[in-house]
Amino acid sequence: MTITYPDSTSDRTGGAGSVRAPLLDISNLAVRFETPDRDVWAVNGIDLEVGAGEVLALVGESGSGKSVSMLSVMGLVPTPPAVVSGSIRFDGQELSGLSKREFSAIRGGDIGMVFQDPMSSLNPVHPVGKQIAEAFRLHRDTNRKEAMKRAVDLLDRVGIPNAQRRARDYPHEFSGGMRQRAMIAMALVCDPKLLIADEPTTALDVTVQRQIVSLVEELKDELGMAVVWITHDLGVVAELADRVVVMYGGRVMETGDSTDVYAAASHPYTAGLLRSIPSLDTPTDAQLPEIPGTPAPILEQLVGCPFHARCPMTEGDCTGSLPDLEPVGGSGHASACLHVSSMGSAEDLWPMDVTELTESGSTSETVVTISDLKVHFPSRRKSRKNRHSYVRAVDGVDLEIKHGQTLGVVGESGCGKSTLGRALVGLVEPVAPAIQLRGEPLDTSRGLHRQKIQMIFQDPFSSMNPGMRVADIISEPMRIHGIGSAEDRLDTSLKLLAQVGLPDDAATRHPHEFSGGQRQRIAIARALAADPEVIVCDEPVSALDVSVQAQIINLLRETQDERGIALIFIAHDLAVVRHISDEIAVMYLGQVVERAKRDLIYDDPLHPYTKALLAAVPDPDPSGRGALAPPLVGDLPDPADPPAGCRFNTRCPVAVPGLCDVEVPQLREIESRRWVSCHLVDGPGGQVSEPQAGSEAWSSVSLSEPKQQNNEREEDE
Amino acid sequence: MSAAEQSIPTTRRRRRVSVADRLGLTGLIIVVLLVVMAVFAPWIAPYDPTERVGTPFQPPSAAHWLGTNDVGQDLFSELVFGSRVSLTVGVVAALVALLIGTSVGVLAGYYPKRLGAILMRTVDVVLILPFLPLLIVLAAYLGRSLINTIVVIGVLIWAGPARIIRSQVLSLRSREYVLASQTMGAPDRWAIMRHVLPRTALLATGTFVRAVSGAILLEAALSFLGLGDPIQKSWGSILFWAQSRGAFLTPAWKWWVLPPGIMILLASLGFALIAFAMEERINPRL
Known part of the structure; x- marks a missing residue:
């Protein structure tokens, strides 16, 4: 043929x-x-x-x-x-x-190439600079020294601070963003x-x-x-x-x-x-x-x-x-x-469904109260100064989750948002009991009280036992908690399947027969099976195809509307949570830096980090080119050793030396149901106290800045 | 550009039977034949192996295919009935090892911190014990019986399977579906019984078959040293008697020593080949 x-x-x-x-x-x-x-x-x-x-x-x-x-x-x-x-x-x-x-x-x-995963494209046993130099020597007749010089030049060009020294580092010592920069340097080494x-x-x-x-x-x-x-x-x-x-x-x-x-x-x-x-x-x-x-x-x-x-x-x-x-x-x-x-x-x-979802009022009762939640993990890298150092994954978070409402939790990876979710479902133990479900304290012990908080994982492929049939997967929470007879459970499973938009015959099939979006539907059905009051959704759409994400978000919203479930929607991207959240908490290095009603966050962000996150959201509109705020510089600092003062001060474009790097800002309620933790945001109205200096600094930040700083630093040495 | 240049030819293909599959099939045939021999021993063997049926030390003849031993028992019948003992000991001892190995492996893998550390150090100790001397001492101490042989072998070979199963459980316990069942409020028992054990069963089967192969060899060694059950002769015991009656040094080795040796080899090889083919399929890819 x-x-x-x-x-x-x-x-x-x-x-x-x-x-x-x-x-x-x-x-x-x-x-x-x-x-x-x-x-x-x-x-x-x-x-x-x-x-x-x-x-x-x-x-x-x-x-x-x-x-x-x-x-x-x-x-x-x-x-x-x-x-x-x-x-x-x-x-x-x-x-x-x-x-x-x-x-x-x-x-x-x-032709130069850059791949998705910079960790697997770099050889972990060779220094980054050497790998780039090798790529150069493969194509150009040159000696080792020249090639190394070229590698350092390129690393400097792609914005690796302190390139001379970092060239001798191994890939695992680079952050994800820096690795991708190194991969770009490697791709550019022969002027493709x-x-x-x-x-x-x-x-x-x-x-x-x-x-x-x-x-x-x-x-x-x-x-x-x-x-x-x-x-x-x-x-x-x-x-x-x-x-x-x-x-x-x-x-x-x-x-x-x-x-x-x-x-x-x-x-x-x-x-x-x-x-x-x-x-x-x-x-x-x-x-x-x-x-x-x-x-x-x-x-x-x-x-x-x-x-x-x-x-x-x-x-x-x-x-x-x-x-x-x-x-x-x-x-x-x-x-x-x-x-x-x-x-x-x-x-x-592609019309928008105009049937308006009932807007849940702000008066509804609080289901989950989190007060001063701290989750610390023993650090694997023991520093010389402190033998018992801890990664403070979540470090003092207060939140309330209300009946039938959605709380969006947003931040970069490493900000502690997933740990927060895991603490809620009892996968990790807080330093002290901090979570209450309708006034009852929750702990990590297994048992009936776990029934009321369920979780949906990011990866629908790994969160289901590949050897179980869909009906068994969905009914697992009911079996664990001994709800109903076998027939009842099958009956409920079939009802749930229909509710999440899957056919009846799905019940007897295995998860590998379904696509990512369909599996996430199964995961939603499973989370609903125990009739929970709260569902923690940990990046539920980020592993899905773009054309399927809207289906899952809509399904979650519908389900919430029908059953009055409270959702905690964890995501790294402000655009995704916007559609489903009533309230949004922005996290940075284990702490909430801003928390407010959805529209306030998007229309009038106060914390510089929230602004940076909003600016980083890709906008599918090329006409807006150039009008965007500059990207946030640098990477997330080491959570085991957070910066002094405001934790964001190392990356903050408006940080005031002597204030932000010394004094720890408190999360203050600056107006009704609006919390910000920033020295530069003042009381009600939420104006930045030094608007002049602030906005100037914000607009003058550019990508070239970290490099200059580093040059200065190098000269100092 | 012509249409021909733009076309993609469809190549004929056929699922290739791998070398491992062929070896596994060979092993399966060997094992099935041996099992048939063991099950139908009374019908296959011409004489009762415990009866004196001829003059001692006869060379092979039409009446006695492999001759007779020092007390005039038929060697071929002994060989046929010996398969019952050898295979039973091999399989049951491997089952004992599997039971201990799986329990230890699952517990050590699921609770890797304190309990796991203690269990795995025990495993290390068992692994470095000098095998044969300990086997001999234990067998000699406990006395010569079929049960004791099984227990001694089982107790000595569980450590290998335990390590293999532990590594699988270590990886399984951090799978998201195990975490998911925990978030639903499942106790550890639930996660182990519903998610971990079913996913280790296949691997355990592979290690079991491999253990059978080893257990058959160990049984032969024990019996050859005269530590087997004196009532029920296995292939190893036939060799023990051949040795003690000097058959190794006379022409009788051809019908007294060689056949049980070959049977031991075949049985062990058969299970080893099956295990090899299974592991090709089962073992987690790195």
């Missing part, structure tokens, strides 16, 4: 690359993986070009073929099991069919013409993500290289990309200049993605528009639009013919939708 995809190269309208030959020209690329059980058609005939100096964003969910297509550019797709066809031209040279040796000359030379970045920020905090995006933006201007940025998140690349290619099911769905794609999405999928991603300006009183279903792997040759099963405007011919990219408007904007002409506005296509 052979497959042939129509060659649409001739139909292509010239974009930026039409003036001269593009740097990277992929035409009719197809990749299929043959495994003993089944074939997976990962890439199904895509055409793509990248001009010199251009930033192309390749957007798609897992299984869309975005990574596979770029890996085949670099010759990194293993054949077999993969079968690759089509033509890949880079800088005038045909890449398909090159030998391994020829490929490795190009890889790391003219093209940098391929495969989800380089997905494993990082939003604040660090902003830093990396800004860094790449600076570097490509400086070095004049082209960048292909692979991501699942349309928001991340909005500020960066010149052109966007949206992929689904191994096909290009839409391509065009980023302003066109974001402002006038011309494919139902793109429009749906843009509508369903929670952002800072979607209305909160209605449900998020959701794209139904889940992305499925393609197991046979495509004969129709891969998106037809989830598309609201599918017609009969969508399954029968493979749509090609057709130009819409000018300047290279093209869409692979047969019915693009009849596509209405994004709002009509």
Whole structure:
């Protein structure tokens, strides 16, 4: 059997690359993986070009073929099991069919790569500088000393403070953000013409993500290289990309200049993605528009639009013919939708459910009271000064959780938000009893009182026993607490399955037969089974595909509305919690720095850290380019040894020396139900006490600042 | 570009039978044959192995395929009935080892701090004990009986399985679904019985089969030294008598020493091959 995809190269309208030959020209690329059980058609005939100096964003969910297509550019797709066809031209040279040796000359030379997980891409037993120098010596005829100098220069360039010294450090001594910077330095070592970045920020905090995006933006201007940025998140690349290619099911769905794609999405999928991603300006009183279903792997040759099963405007011919990219408007904007002409506005296509959810009043009773919660872990690294040092994961947190309301807990990784959640469900022991459920103190002992607080984990793949059937998984809490007879439990399980939108026959299947979104539905059903009063959701959507996140958020909201459950929604991103939370607590290094009603936090953030977090949220609107606040500098300090004074003072752009680094700010209620812990925020009204100095400092902060500071420091030594 | 250049050829493929699978099948056949021999011993053996059925020290003949021993018992019948003893001791001793090993492994893995430390140091002690001398001392002290042989072997070989199972439990106890059951309010007993044990069962089966192979060898060694049950002769006991009647130095080794030796080898090899194939499939990938 052979497959042939129509060659649409001739139909292509010239974009930026039409003036001269593009740097990277992929035409009719197809990749299929043959495994003993089944074939997976990962890439199904895509055409793509990248001009010199251009930033192309390749957007798609897992299984869309975005990574596979770029890996085949670099010759990194293993054949077999993969079968690759089509033509890949880079800088005038045909890449398909090159030998391994020829490929490795190009890889790391003219094409640099950055991968998602910087820890696994760096060799843990060699110093970072040496690894970068080695990459240089692989491609250039130079001695060890020269190469090391180059490595240090580059580390300095990508913003590693004290590069000379840090070059001798090992990867585990770097933070996640610094490792990714080091990976970028390694990719740049031979002045590549093209940098391929495969989800380089997905494993990082939003604040660090902003830093990396800004860094790449600076570097490509400086070095004049082209960048292909692979991501699942349309928001991340909005500020960066010149052109966007949206992929689904191994096909290009839409391509065009980023302003066109974001402002006038011309494919139902793109429009749906843009509508369903929670952002800072979607209305909160209605449900998020959701794209139904889940992305499925393609197991046979495509004969129709891969998106037809989830598309609201599918017609009969969508399954029968493979749509090609057709130009819409000018300047290279093209869409692979047969019915693009009849596509209405994004709002009509993906309407928001207007049935307003009942807004729960602020008068409702308090279910959980947390007062002065402290969770300390013995530190593995014993400092010489203090033999019994502790990581203060949570260090004095007061919160209340009200019936039928949602408390959003936000902060970078390492801020203690997950530990807070775990303390609530009894997985970790607080230093002193601090949690009360309706006046009853809670401890870590197992037993009936655990029934009322349940938890939903981040990873729906690992939080279920793969050997159990779904019905048994859902009924587990009931069996633990001995609720009902076996028939009752099965009955309840089936009811819960229906409630979370899964069919009855799911009950007898095993979790591996479900997609991530469906498993998270099972996890919700399991959490509901014990009839709890509180559910702790620890990043419940961050492991899910973008198009599925809205479904889960909506389901959680509906469930809460029906049952009056209190939710604690833990997330690293302010945009995600906004849609579901009534109140938000922002955490930094084990402490709550600001806590207020949702709209207050978003409309009028007071604490500098809250402002920084808000600024770091990727905004899927390229027109806002440049208007954003600068990214937060640096990384989270070591929680075992928090900075003196205000814990945020080391990264705070408005910190006042002599005050913020000496005195510990208290969390004060500056107005009714609004708490801030900052010296510079004054009483009611919440004005920054030194508005002049504050705003100036805020706007003058830039990425170059830490480097200058470090230079100074170096000179001092 | 022509259509031919753009096409992806579909290659024919077939699930490959791995070397491990083939070896495992060989082992399975050997074991099944031996078990059949043990179960149907009275029908297969031409004589009662405890009866004098001919003149002593006969070479092989049509009446006595492997000749007779020093008291005129039929050696072939002894060999057939010996499989019952050898296999029973091997399997039951391995079961004893598995029981101890799994309990210790699960407890040490689930409570790795204090209890785990104590248990694992015990395991270390058992592992470094000089095996055979201790085996001999224990067997000699406890007396010669089938039960004692089983107990002695079982008590000595549980440490290996315990270590393997502990490492699996260590990884299982931090899986999110075990944490999840804890957040639901499950006691440790629940997590162990519902989540940890079922997920270790397969691994335990693999170590069990391997232990059977070792136990058969140990039983042979004990019996060869004359520490086996004097009433029920195993393959090892046949060798013991052959040795004490000087068969090793006479032409009789060909029918008195070689056959039980080969049976011991086959039994041990058969279980070892099955264990190898199982471990290829079961063992967690690193």
